[in-house]
Amino acid sequence: MTDRQIPGWVKPSLELGPVALFFLGYIYLKDETFTVGGTEYAGFIVVTALFIPLILASTAALWWLTGKLSQMQIVTAVLVTVFGGLSVWLNDERFFKMKPTLIYLLFAAVFFFGLWRGRSYLAMVLSETLPLTHEGWMLLTKRMAWFFVGLAVANEVIWRTMSTDAWVSFKTFGLPVAMFAFFIAQAGLLKAHTPEEKVEEE
Structure with missing residues (x-):
């Protein structure tokens, strides 16, 4: 298709x-x-x-x-x-609450594996919509990998120490807000590592 x-x-x-x-x-x-x-x-x-x-x-x-x-x-x-x-x-609701942790750790592991090989798997997904230099992609991928690790830790802490109400609110609102804030915080990186030819076209 x-x-x-x-x-x-x-x-x-x-x-x-x-x-x-x-x-x-x-x-x-x-x-x-x-x-x-x-x-x-x-x-x-x-x-x-x-x-x-x-x-x-x-x-x-x-x-x-x-x-x-x-x-x-x-x-x-x-x-x-x-x-x-x-x-x-x-x-047992615990299994479903563990699910985000495994997702975030899985993608963090994939990103770290790519970095170890000198490649950015994040670029393979976003390169068409987000032009960056190789150095920029490597740096953004490293930050994204650690960000996913942080999300995994946050999910574990919240579901293990707080109420189900708190976990549902975190999953529904906290995670999207955290993702949005992460990309806003990368504005400097994106500006510094946009290819020169792309900047000239704009």
Whole structure:
């Protein structure tokens, strides 16, 4: 399937929509308890069970509409299914809360491996939309790798020491804000390492 052009709002809606619905579902059902087959399930587990087909459907829709998926989208869908499924099957919310930690550590490891080989795997994903010199990509990749490590640590600290309410709020709002702040903080790097020919064209 070839790449397809879609309205600019569709992709972020499909990526962020399931997370927003998870948050709303949790707020609505967090104090509820459901009995299925003689087993009691907290609202968090029920919302997790609903989130799995939702994220799979949104990922499938994104692939059908655009003809492609990023590695992060694929990995996220797989880990949501595996760890969300474990949380539902074992009736233990801890597995689903561990999922972001594993995602962030996985991508940090991939970035560090690329740096060790003298390559920027981040450039392979973003080079078409973000022109940088090789030195710039290597530096940005190193910072991004450590940023993912920091997110993994933050996720572990929050879900292990704080309430589920705090973790859901962190996952829904804190992580996107942290990502936005990270890229804003890289403005100096981006300016310093934009290829000269690109600057001249502008």
